[in-house]
Amino acid sequence: MSIETLAATAGGTARGSRVRPLTLAKLVVFAACCTPLVMLVLRVFGIAGQSLGPNPTEAVMDVLGKWGLRLLLVTLAVTPLRVVFAAPLLLGLRRMLGLFAFTYIALHFTVWLTLDRWLDFAAVLEDVAKRPFITVGLTALLLLIPLAVTSTAGWMRRLGRRWQRLHRLIYPAAILGCVHYWWQVKADLREPLIYATALLVLLGWRVCRARASAHARARSRE
Ligand code: HEM
Secondary structure: OOHHHHHHHOOOEOOOOOEOHHHHHHHHHHHHHHHHHHHHHHHHOOOOOOOOOOOHHHHHHHHHHHHHHHHHHHHHHHHHHHHHOOOHHHHHHHHHHHHHHHHHHHHHHHHHHHHHOOOOHHHHHHHHHHOHHHHHHHHHHHHHHHHHHOOOHHHHHHHOHHHHHHHHHHHHHHHHHHHHHHHHOOOOOHHHHHHHHHHHHHHHHHHHHHHHHHHHHHHHHO
16 A cells, blocks of 8 residues: 555545645654564564564563653653754644653553563552652653543543643653663763753753743834
8 A cells, every 4th residue: 555545545635646744744644653572572582673672571661661751752842843943834733742752651661560570569659659760750650641541633622721721731741751761871971961961952942932922022012
């Protein structure tokens, strides 16, 4: 099936068989976001890619955790990129990116709960209470749950202005995600530093933009 037919089947045609750019972009992003998961499954079953090494559970968790964090940061990058490059199309991809970030993080947690802790809830509670990096990771996940649940158009309509306020929870969730990663790394801090720097830039951009629009509003009132 050609990509045009696929997009047409997904309801993405404007007129005749022409593909809308947003539909095409969504298909590309969907395929890109699925790729790390498919590659991981192939590694788990030994079909392709590197072996998972002596601790497969840890290796699977690491892949899922890293992709969850990367996609969370990419989701946060959508607004700045849209403004800087004047590309409104990007906004249409944000929900999908956010849902993929949540999916990877939820899988990361599920693997920990099942294959690492073997659903031993006493051990889970002990970990949450005694290992700060787990407490922080779990808090981040809990903050992301209402965002995933209310990501539909129906919830957006129902919540009105409160939707935007609620979805600001992505900021503390991303901060906690970076802290969680930083905290559990024992020696080489280079990679967590890259993610933390990216987050600082993305949050800094938002602070500067909010200040600039507050100034503009104050000046227009004078
Ligand atoms: C926003 C939420 C979260 C993000 C972004 C995240 C991300 C990450 C990342 C990037 C790593 C390091 C991977 C590596 O060293 O290569 C990691 C490790 C880990 N995470 Fe999370 N995580 C989150 C939530 C959670 C939750 C809810 C739990 C469990 C309650 C958890 C448990 C762990 C554990 C046990 C490790 C260490 C795995 C190992 O032994 O290498 N994480 N996480």
